[in-house]
Amino acid sequence: MKKVVLGVVLLAVCLLTLPVCAAPRVRVMILDGESGGTYHNWRVTTQVLQKELAEVGLFTVDVVTAPPADGDFTNFRPDWNKYGVIVFNYDAPRERWPAELKTSFESYMKNGGGMVSVHAADNAFSGWQAYNEMIGVGGWRGRDEKAGPHWYYSNGKLISDDKPGKAGHHGLRRPFKMTAQDLNHPIMKGLPKEWMHQGDELYDSLRGPGTNMTVLATAYSDPANSGTGLDEPLLMVSKFGKGRIFHTAVGHDALAMSSVDAVVTLQRGVEWAATGKVTQRVPAIFPDANTVCYRADLAALDPNYPKGLNPLDAPTPPRPASPAPTK
Ligand code: ZN
Numbered sequence: 001m002k003k004v005v006l007g008v009v010l011l012a013v014c015l016l017t018l019p020v021c022a023a024p025r026v027r028v029m030i031l032d033g034e035s036g037g038t039y040h041n042w043r044v045t046t047q048v049l050q051k052e053l054a055e056v057g058l059f060t061v062d063v064v065t066a067p068p069a070d071g072d073f074t075n076f077r078p079d080w081n082k083y084g085v086i087v088f089n090y091d092a093p094r095e096r097w098p099a100e101l102k103t104s105f106e107s108y109m110k111n112g113g114g115m116v117s118v119h120a121a122d123n124a125f126s127g128w129q130a131y132n133e134m135i136g137v138g139g140w141r142g143r144d145e146k147a148g149p150h151w152y153y154s155n156g157k158l159i160s161d162d163k164p165g166k167a168g169h170h171g172l173r174r175p176f177k178m179t180a181q182d183l184n185h186p187i188m189k190g191l192p193k194e195w196m197h198q199g200d201e202l203y204d205s206l207r208g209p210g211t212n213m214t215v216l217a218t219a220y221s222d223p224a225n226s227g228t229g230l231d232e233p234l235l236m237v238s239k240f241g242k243g244r245i246f247h248t249a250v251g252h253d254a255l256a257m258s259s260v261d262a263v264v265t266l267q268r269g270v271e272w273a274a275t276g277k278v279t280q281r282v283p284a285i286f287p288d289a290n291t292v293c294y295r296a297d298l299a300a301l302d303p304n305y306p307k308g309l310n311p312l313d314a315p316t317p318p319r320p321a322s323p324a325p326t327k
Pocket residue numbers: 040119120201251252253327
């Protein structure tokens with residue numbers, strides 16, 4: 001009888017521990033601490049990222065905040081290897097990190113690490129070659145044709161254009177349509193061919209080495225909103241050694257990040273960058289080609305939210321002869 005009881009107890013213990021053993025959570029680091037200007041409120045957007053990653057149930061999230069612009073980086077040595085993926089909500093100039101810090105991150109990525117670049121993280125580190133290979137394309141911070149060609153889509157093909165010019169520009173924040181260019185990638189499986197994205201900056205003229213880059217989705221940069229008239233890449237994946245990178249260029253602020261497509265692609269992109277797979281289902285509320293769909297709980301984290309549902313920019317300026325220096 002004692003053996004039977006012991007057996008039942010052991011079985012119960014095994015069953016209780018099974019789910020924990022079967023699905024270990026992915027450790028995620030959100031890296032923040034600096035942006036190119038006050039227009040990117042990283043303290044708020046980190047809260048949005050935390051909230052949307054927590055609800056997936058797959059991740060354990062830590063926030064690591066780098067020293068400020070005038071800070072001491074001597075003892076800033078994040079333990080990259082503790083994490084399956086590093087989410088960059090961080091935009092710092094090229095000289096900010098000491099060489100050994102850059103090298104340690106490059107080693108982490110070469111050995112199979114994961115990275116996600118969110119919006120203005122692709123403005124960062126314009127002179128760090130390995131970083132530019134990871135993100136594939138970037139803008140501003142002095143980037144021009146020397147950073148690499150301008151990448152865009154035309155007639156279903158990825159084009160790299162070497163003509164001289166500055167990298168990085170956007171029109172006023174407006175809702176815009178996004179188009180999937182690779183529905184077979186794990187991040188994209190189950191998404192519609194087209195969907196609407198909540199009011200946001202539509203980055204154009206991004207340049208970079210584009211090393212091992214696959215464009216997952218683009219958006220038409222409308223000349224009526226000082227755009228290029230081209231289908232500009234906004235969701236990308238790249239490889240760096242054994243490392244995987246997901247790059248989302250959308251998400252200027254909490255309101256833009258609250259767009260359901262931005263939430264879903266970020267959640268899926270983080271899982272893919274960490275594991276190479278996506279196990280999450282696409283929610284039924286994913287927007288279609290005519291309808292903007294946003295998350296009120298995430299948008300409400302925006303300090304401008306109480307001023308109105310959609311406090312976007314006012315009049316459309318003409319496209320400047322050369323792109324503006326910031327953002
Ligand atoms: Zn922005």
